[in-house]
Amino acid sequence: MSNLTYSKISESEAELTWSIVEQALHRHGDPNWNRKVGYKNFRAIRSDGNILGGIAIIDMGQWFGGRKVRTGAVTSVGVAPEGRGIGAASTMLSNALKEMRDNGMAISTLFPSSVRVYRSKGYERSGVMLTYEAPIKEMRAALNKLKVEQASNDEEMVLLFNERAQQGNGNLDRGSLLWDLITTSDGRPIYKYYIRDENQVVGYINYQQSRSGDHIRIRDMVSSTQQSSERILRFFADHRTVIDTISWNGPPTDPIDFAMEEQETNLKSSTDWMVRVLNISDALEQRGYPAGVNASVDFEFNDNEIPENNGIWHLNINEGRGSVKKVTSPSSKQVLKLGPRGFAPLYTSHYSATDLKIMGIIDGSAETIALANTIFAGPKPWIGEQF
Ligand SMILES: CC(C)(COP(=O)(O)OP(=O)(O)OC[C@H]1O[C@@H](n2cnc3c(N)ncnc32)[C@H](O)[C@@H]1OP(=O)(O)O)[C@@H](O)C(=O)NCCC(=O)NCCS
Structure with a gap:
């Protein structure tokens, strides 16, 4: 119009x-x-x-x-x-x-x-947001030596969150807008605790007690060691006389769920978020790649919305970094044909190239698909907070 x-x-x-x-x-x-x-x-x-x-x-x-x-x-x-x-x-x-x-x-x-x-x-579905719920009576764990203390600052939280974010895929660099959303409340109190070993903070929890129902809603949580996960389980188990269930948003490979004795965590909801490439060259150069993968692949890219992305892009990966140049014809034998919808879930490691070929949104020879699987292999992408 x-x-x-x-x-x-x-x-x-x-x-x-x-x-x-x-x-x-x-x-x-x-x-x-x-x-x-x-x-x-x-x-x-x-x-x-x-x-x-x-x-x-x-x-x-x-x-x-x-x-x-x-x-x-x-x-x-x-x-x-x-x-x-x-x-x-x-x-x-x-x-x-x-x-x-x-x-x-x-x-x-x-x-x-x-x-x-x-x-x-x-845009295409390119990562998950998962909400788990577990009964407190199933969160059994022996009391270990780690200390739980009320958090008097948010700084160590930010550091530990960023450390985990860097190891995975999809987590946001939150910035003040999202951190404020998570660490402050206009209503019910937020309780924040650090889990410490003798040297450092190894985990944190940030939660609210539900007004309706005997439930604890975790707003944010990181556990970076097995001992910290056990201490967190025990911390919540110690609420068992008044609280029935706990829910949290966590990664597809969740350490708290894994630390439980039995498989009693329920996946309460799973929603996908979407990604769209804006600048194919910057996107490929800004992300990191698995160490030890030195390879080249050409992207034959077709974009109806952003014509600047159209063409053949040669990606060369060395020491975990990618460099990209635009070429007039494929400069390697490996050519991946795709548009933005095929690109996004491959880029984020949400789906493998094999999956995406079956789904019908990328194409390439068996050898090229296998190479793309290796280049974009990584932890399943997730985000824990909605914006
Ligand atoms: C969804 C919404 C933004 C669409 O606005 P709109 O101006 O009517 O959309 P357009 O006429 O530009 O249509 C854009 C496309 O979306 C599709 N679409 C529109 N409304 C849709 C709906 N409710 N569900 C699914 N698809 C819808 C159209 O068919 C069109 O797709 P196509 O190009 O493949 O045919 C509007 O209905 C709205 O505000 N809904 C409530 C809020 C919401 O859902 N926001 C978006 C998600 S965060």
Whole structure:
């Protein structure tokens, strides 16, 4: 539609934009989310100048292969009900992709309410958010020597979180917006504890006691050693006279679940987040690769939304780092044919190249697929907090 325009919003337009987004999204975990994101991060789609919908973009880092990749975290996407079905969301997203790329972001990440809306723009399901729940009576563990102490600061939390994030895939470089969301509350108290061995902090927990039901909701938790996992189990087991269950968001390979005697953890929910490549060359150069893999592969890339990504890109990997150059014809025997939807879950290590070939979104010879499996092998990507 020619009269749809995409632009920044002024401070005086913030309340209107947020009310449209809040109505559209129905609810968010934090009622003040849009205000915290701030009007400067919002964009609007307008019809003849009138605001029809909004979108917010947060400049963030996301860890892949031990390195931080610059991502545009997209949130608060909504269109007023009376303005739907005329391409408002589609126009808004196309413009947002271009803006994020122009601002130097390599990829974009979001939690979709609808996969279809974003797939049509080249996003694909590329990692998980998992919520586990376990009965406290199953969290048996002997008391070990580690100390549990109330956290008097958040700094050691940030350090331990970042250390784990670097070892895995998908975790966010949280920045103050997300850390504030996790460490502060306008309502029920948040309890924060460090788990220490004689030298250092080896784990932390940050939780709230549920108002309804005898339940503890963990907001954030890291356990970096087996002893720390046992101490955390014991800490919660010591609540067994008044609390029945505990829930937390954790990795696909969860150390707390693993430390339990029996398989009594339930997977309460599993939702995929989506990624879209904005700049194929930056994306491939910013992530890290498995040490010891020295290889080359060509990407024959087809992008309907971002024409600058089109063409053949030669990736050379050496000592865990990738370097990329654009070529006119494949310069190796290994050629992977794909578009943004095939690229994203391969890039994040969510699916292997073998999986993606079966799913029909990448193509290449058996040898090339096997090579891509090795290059992008890594821990399953996950995020523990929704934005
Ligand atoms: C989803 C929403 C943003 C779509 O807005 P819109 O302006 O009507 O969408 P468009 O007309 O630009 O359509 C864009 C694409 O999404 C599809 N789409 C639109 N609404 C959809 C819905 N509710 N479910 C699934 N797909 C939908 C369209 O068919 C189109 O896909 P196509 O190009 O493959 O045909 C709007 O309905 C809304 O605000 N919904 C509530 C909030 C929400 O779900 N936000 C998005 C997720 S965070």
